[in-house]
Amino acid sequence: MRKRIRSIFLLICLLFLLAGCEFKDIDKRFFVVSIGVDKPEHSKKKYKVTLKLAIPSGSIRMGSESFQNFSEESDSITEAVQLIKARMDKEADFGHAKALLIGQAIAAEDYRDPLNWFIRQRYIQKIAFMGIGKPDATSVLAVKPKYERLPSNALFLAFGRIGVESQYIVTQDLFHVYRDSKSKEVTPVMPVIEARGDHFKIDHLSVLNDRKTVLTLSPDETKLINILRERFNKTDFDTFTLNNQFLVHTEEIKVNEKSHFDEAKPNIEIDLRMQGIVEERVKKMQITESVLNAVDKSLEQEISQESVNLLKKFQQHQVDPLGLGMVYAATHWDSKETEEKNWAALYPKLTFRVHTDVNLRSPGEIE
Amino acid sequence: MTGTRYLFYVIFLTMLSNVMILVPHVLIQHRFEGAMMSVLLAVPIGILLFYVFTKSMVLFPGLTLSDILANFFPKWFRALYVLQLIIAFFWAGAEPLLAMVRITKGFLNPEMSQYVILLLYLGFVLYTAAMQTTKLLYTVEAILMFVSPLILFILGRSVLDKSFSWVDITDIATNIFHPPDYSSVAAATYIFSGYFNLVVLNRSIQVQLKKRYVLVITVLGIGTLLTSFLIPIGLLGKDAVSDFVFPWISATDTLRLEYSFIERVMLLFIMLYLFLVLLHTAVVWHVAYMLSKSFIKKEIKVFNGLILLLFAIGAFLMRKAITNDYVGFQWITTFLNVRFAAEIILAAILIYAARRQKKA
Numbered sequence: 047m048r049k050r051i052r053s054i055f056l057l058i059c060l061l062f063l064l065a066g067c068e069f070k071d072i073d074k075r076f077f078v079v080s081i082g083v084d085k086p087e088h089s090k091k092k093y094k095v096t097l098k099l100a101i102p103s104g105s106i107r108m109g110s111e112s113f114q115n116f117s118e119e120s121d122s123i124t125e126a127v128q129l130i131k132a133r134m135d136k137e138a139d140f141g142h143a144k145a146l147l148i149g150q151a152i153a154a155e156d157y158r159d160p161l162n163w164f165i166r167q168r169y170i171q172k173i174a175f176m177g178i179g180k181p182d183a184t185s186v187l188a189v190k191p192k193y194e195r196l197p198s199n200a201l202f203l204a205f206g207r208i209g210v211e212s213q214y215i216v217t218q219d220l221f222h223v224y225r226d227s228k229s230k231e232v233t234p235v236m237p238v239i240e241a242r243g244d245h246f247k248i249d250h251l252s253v254l255n256d257r258k259t260v261l262t263l264s265p266d267e268t269k270l271i272n273i274l275r276e277r278f279n280k281t282d283f284d285t286f287t288l289n290n291q292f293l294v295h296t297e298e299i300k301v302n303e304k305s306h307f308d309e310a311k312p313n314i315e316i317d318l319r320m321q322g323i324v325e326e327r328v329k330k331m332q333i334t335e336s337v338l339n340a341v342d343k344s345l346e347q348e349i350s351q352e353s354v355n356l357l358k359k360f361q362q363h364q365v366d367p368l369g370l371g372m373v374y375a376a377t378h379w380d381s382k383e384t385e386e387k388n389w390a391a392l393y394p395k396l397t398f399r400v401h402t403d404v405n406l407r408s409p410g411e412i413e
Numbered sequence: 414m415t416g417t418r419y420l421f422y423v424i425f426l427t428m429l430s431n432v433m434i435l436v437p438h439v440l441i442q443h444r445f446e447g448a449m450m451s452v453l454l455a456v457p458i459g460i461l462l463f464y465v466f467t468k469s470m471v472l473f474p475g476l477t478l479s480d481i482l483a484n485f486f487p488k489w490f491r492a493l494y495v496l497q498l499i500i501a502f503f504w505a506g507a508e509p510l511l512a513m514v515r516i517t518k519g520f521l522n523p524e525m526s527q528y529v530i531l532l533l534y535l536g537f538v539l540y541t542a543a544m545q546t547t548k549l550l551y552t553v554e555a556i557l558m559f560v561s562p563l564i565l566f567i568l569g570r571s572v573l574d575k576s577f578s579w580v581d582i583t584d585i586a587t588n589i590f591h592p593p594d595y596s597s598v599a600a601a602t603y604i605f606s607g608y609f610n611l612v613v614l615n616r617s618i619q620v621q622l623k624k625r626y627v628l629v630i631t632v633l634g635i636g637t638l639l640t641s642f643l644i645p646i647g648l649l650g651k652d653a654v655s656d657f658v659f660p661w662i663s664a665t666d667t668l669r670l671e672y673s674f675i676e677r678v679m680l681l682f683i684m685l686y687l688f689l690v691l692l693h694t695a696v697v698w699h700v701a702y703m704l705s706k707s708f709i710k711k712e713i714k715v716f717n718g719l720i721l722l723l724f725a726i727g728a729f730l731m732r733k734a735i736t737n738d739y740v741g742f743q744w745i746t747t748f749l750n751v752r753f754a755a756e757i758i759l760a761a762i763l764i765y766a767a768r769r770q771k772k773a
Binding site for chain 2: 165168219372379
């Protein structure tokens with residue numbers, strides 16, 4: 047018995063080794079909440095890295111947050127981070143870095159290396175939100191909204207879809223961007239975050255190939271891709287008919303894709319089914335059943351046309367954010383190389399057909 | 414003596430604890446080159462080996478393999494073969510344990526020396542491995558009851574994730590006609606191999622082999638194999654998945670639990686997985702320990718301690734030999750390849766013994 051007690055005691059002593067060097071108290075740490083990688087404006091260095099450090103405070107109130115941004119320029123991201131650490135008195139902790147921003151200039155040239163750095167670090171979450179900073183990442187990180195409780199929390203809320211739900215915001219996690227960028231059959235997208243004084247504007251997307259930005263979409267196109275790619279269903283559309291403009295809120299959208307790759311004229315058929323209500327008519331008019339039906343028709347035509355145009359635009363620029371190539375690969379039994387080659391030849395020849403079926407249930411609360 | 418269900422616990426433990434480091438590493442490497450076919454092929458092979466082996470073992474109630482060999486084979490053969498088995502079982506326990514040490518160092522506690530981590534784990538593993546067989550089996554039952562629901566929750570959560578890509582998985586599935594390769598089959602059959610612990614556990618488990626048990630093992634086996642292979646692909650993408658050193662750990666890092674205490678699933682997963690790996694190593698080393706004890710007739714305490722000490726030294730030496738991740742994975746692949754052939758030989762020896770037993 048005594049022997050056992052002695053050995054257990056020894057084991058417990060060993061446990062103290064655990065605490066040794068790793069544990070640092072929370073007040074000896076800085077929490078990096080977001081990271082930005084830019085191209086320096088004046089120097090010849092490759093990167094300008096900005097870390098946004100949260101400064102903890104006792105009371106959490108709106109607008110009372112405090113943070114500090116540190117920027118350093120260097121040819122490698124790691125070295126820039128080390129240079130920043132040389133200016134601080136506490137250890138930087140990256141465990142809470144949940145927004146990773148790439149400057150517009152870098153995204154337009156080559157975003158692969160920063161992405162590679164982000165994914166290689168074990169301490170950066172693979173579920174961090176990615177975005178492109180406009181005009182650059184540093185100015186987005188510098189924004190201090192009055193309504194923010196914690197540093198960078200406004201971005202986390204907007205992208206996490208726990209706060210605002212906007213039809214123009216497409217959330218892209220770090221691993222998702224990486225996964226799409228590595229595949230030849232789908233291309234990644236990243237939301238563009240614009241710094242505007244004391245708030246952000248996140249209303250459009252950049253479509254990238256496996257190297258750089260190829261296309262910047264308009265907000266309306268972003269809304270469509272949000273429906274087609276992410277199955278987002280709370281959106282507003284507007285349409286002109288009967289000499290009037292109507293705004294319609296859709297509540298339920300169903301997307302159904304059918305691919306006919308092996309026919310003489312390979313084509314993609316997309317079925318969109320929407321239900322919604324009228325939110326506004328711009329000119330005075332009573333909305334009767336026939337008006338509802340007319341709005342249905344007009345919307346159907348418009349959405350179909352816009353979707354086809356968008357898909358054609360992707361095709362022209364040789365990008366594929368919807369992952370149609372993935373569908374091709376998944377439905378064909380050839381080897382990986384053959385599939386990739388065939389798809390590269392097939393994609394430019396694809397034609398698109400979009401059927402939209404809109405069913406407005408009600409004119410709203412009044413006729 | 415305990416019931417058949419304890420055999421199932423051990424088999425299930427082997428499935429769960431090996432699906433996440435050893436097996437998927439090999440399968441994911443070959444995902445476009447025959448891994449899918451190998452998985453399909455591995456199921457009948459694994460089940461057949463399980464059935465044949467267990468069926469033969471049932472003929473010798475209460476005997477360990479060492480006893481059986483003593484009855485039918487010359488002394489020198491028995492000694493050599495048991496020694497080989499001891500090394501094999503030691504290796505089977507050490508590989509996942511060292512991988513876990515590497516993961517702990519990499520993701521949980523980067524500033525602690527790997528040797529210290531190994532020492533701590535060895536403390537638990539050796540203590541558990543030296544327990545009486547029945548007590549060990551009860552421990553397995555208790556820990557599995559606690560861990561497996563949480564693991565199942567994480568698995569379910571990952572399949573239902575919004576970013577989980579079924580298209581990627583379908584693409585891998587459509588590569589099924591690529592001919593299988595030995596490494597993948599060897600890796601995939603490993604998840605069934607928990608029943609080999611019967612070489613010692615047969616003394617304490619009274620096995621009744623019924624048809625529905627075989628069915629249960631089949632279903633569990635297919636389930637675990639497909640999960641282990643396909644979930645990382647669905648989350649990390651069919652092309653990017655091979656870039657990750659530990660696909661399973663990175664895959665769980667792509668999950669977010671918005672409303673839970675810890676947002677990152679990865680940390681929870683590693684902790685749960687740690688339980689399973691330590692327990693699995695304890696069970697396998699217990700088998701090796703018992704086999705070593707069969708060399709001497711009387712129970713000598715010093716000898717027992719010496720065996721355990723040898724295991725610890727062996728683990729440290731292996732840790733020293735594995736200088737980087739690539740060496741580690743090379744060892745794992747070699748282990749899985751050698752093991753498959755060795756298992757078939759073991760099953761053959763047992764069939765021979767069982768036939769002699771029936772005639773006698």
